[in-house]
Amino acid sequence: MILRSLLFVPGDRPERMAKAMGVGADALILDLEDAVAPPAKPAARLAVGEFLRAHPGPRSVALFVRVNPLDSVELAADLAALAGTTPDGVVLPKAEGAGSIRALAQRLGAIGVTAPILPVATETAAAVFQLGTYGEVADHLAGVTWGAEDLPAAIGATSAREADGSYTPVYQMVRTLALLSGHAAGVPAIETVVPDFRDLDALAAYAARARRDGFTGMMAIHPAQVPVINAAFTPSPEELDHARRVVAAFAADPGAGALQLDGRMIDAPHLKAAQRLLARGG
Numbered sequence: 001m002i003l004r005s006l007l008f009v010p011g012d013r014p015e016r017m018a019k020a021m022g023v024g025a026d027a028l029i030l031d032l033e034d035a036v037a038p039p040a041k042p043a044a045r046l047a048v049g050e051f052l053r054a055h056p057g058p059r060s061v062a063l064f065v066r067v068n069p070l071d072s073v074e075l076a077a078d079l080a081a082l083a084g085t086t087p088d089g090v091v092l093p094k095a096e097g098a099g100s101i102r103a104l105a106q107r108l109g110a111i112g113v114t115a116p117i118l119p120v121a122t123e124t125a126a127a128v129f130q131l132g133t134y135g136e137v138a139d140h141l142a143g144v145t146w147g148a149e150d151l152p153a154a155i156g157a158t159s160a161r162e163a164d165g166s167y168t169p170v171y172q173m174v175r176t177l178a179l180l181s182g183h184a185a186g187v188p189a190i191e192t193v194v195p196d197f198r199d200l201d202a203l204a205a206y207a208a209r210a211r212r213d214g215f216t217g218m219m220a221i222h223p224a225q226v227p228v229i230n231a232a233f234t235p236s237p238e239e240l241d242h243a244r245r246v247v248a249a250f251a252a253d254p255g256a257g258a259l260q261l262d263g264r265m266i267d268a269p270h271l272k273a274a275q276r277l278l279a280r281g282g
Contacts, residue, residue, distance in 0.1 A: 001062055001088065002026055002280065003143060003188050003217040004233035005226045008066070010035040011044030017051050020061075023223040024230060027062035032078050033069075033093050041074060045081035052085040059088065064118065064142075066091035070103055083111040089142040094150065095119030097130025101137040116142035118190070121181060122174045123150035131181040143188035145219065146178035149195075165202070179214055191215040197222035207232035216280070235281035243274035243281075 007025040009017050011032045020028050030051065036044045048065055055063060065087045068074035071094075082090075090113070092104050101117055108115065121144050122128055128151075134144055148160040148171050160171040167175060175192075182189030191210040194203050197220075207218055207229050218229045235243070242262075249259050250271050258267040 001142070003062070003190060005217060005220055005229040006064065006190065007220045007223065007226055008035060008193070011048045011065075012036050012040040014047040014051060017047070020223060021055075023226050025061060025220065025223075025226045026217070026230075027064050027088065029064045029066050029091055029219070031066045032074070032081075033066050038074075041077070045077060049081045049085060052082075052087055057086060057088075062088035064089040064091050064115075066093060067104075069094040070100055075107075079107055079111055079113075082108075082113055085113065087113065087115045089118050090115050091118045091120065091145075093120045094123045094127065095121050096124060096127045097121075098133040098136040099130075101134070101140050105137070105140045116140060118142040118145060120145055120147050120150075122146040122148075122178050124154050125151070128174055128177065131177045132184065134181050134185040134187075138185045138187055141185060141187045143190045143217075144178060144182035144185060145190035145192060146175060147192050148175070182216075183214065188216045189214060191218040193219045193221050194225070195221065197225055200224065200228050203228050204232060235277050239277060240281050243277045246270055246274035247278065 003026050005025045006027040006029055007020055007023065008029045008031050009020045011030050017028065017030060030048045032041065032044055032048060052063060065082060067078040067090060070092070090104065090108065092100060095101065101119060104117055117140055119134070121131055121134070134141060148167065151174065152160045157170070160167055162168055179189045191207070194206050196202065203225055210218055211233050217233055220226055220229055246261060246266055249261050249266065250256065253259060258265055
């Protein structure tokens with residue numbers, strides 16, 4: 001499953017779900033948590049269940065569902081609504097490491113759902129100290145993602161960002177740990193959302209930095225963000241050509257530890273990076 005772009009869609013807006021299928025996102029996250037006010041949650045569960053049954057698969061767009069947190073009184077009803085459906089993934093907010101994944105996987109299994117889980121892995125202080133445990137449950141994961149909105153509220157911070165919009169040192173650290181957590185577990189590391197959906201230039205710059213740093217995809221909150229994110233996480237023809245030439249160079253001289261290409265030295269890490277890029281970009 002390639003996950004460049006994952007678009008949130010409120011679970012109580014079924015008309016948006018249908019439209020979102022055509023915007024080019026690799027996945028939709030049908031949201032039963034923050035995007036839905038408590039009085040609207042029963043209707044949202046009904047709509048999400050009906051939408052999943054109406055699109056049984058194979059699907060051209062992956063359908064994830066964000067449920068409510070493990071300690072929420074809403075979760076039991078969320079899971080009841082998913083019984084008998086086949087989501088491509090379940091997003092778990094306020095996850096706190098491998099224990100949270102095991103607990104949700106057990107509850108999903110009890111209703112016959114075997115979908116992988118995408119934890120939002122940094123929304124509490126305790127969660128940050130569990131980021132190194134996701135490798136224990138990698139077979140249950142669709143990836144690892146993070147958020148910069150709930151944690152400030154949880155710890156009493158006034159903001160996660162500087163005046164220029166960049167993250168403060170605390171959230172730079174948390175972002176880095178989430179990125180490394182995904183890679184340590186061998187699963188996709190998914191970048192968090194950019195809340196300002198009107199500034200697409202800023203989004204393009206942010207997404208480019210995310211890919212540069214090692215994230216493999218990014219979440220979106222508005223359809224207009226999807227093509228920008230897809231472009232950022234899709235290797236260019238020039239990148240693919242260079243990667244093919246790196247692979248070809250080592251294939252032609254398999255005993256070499258290091259080679260020259262375009263006037264530069266390349267070695268095993270370059271080969272690994274080229275193979276990874278080709279796997280993602282075809």
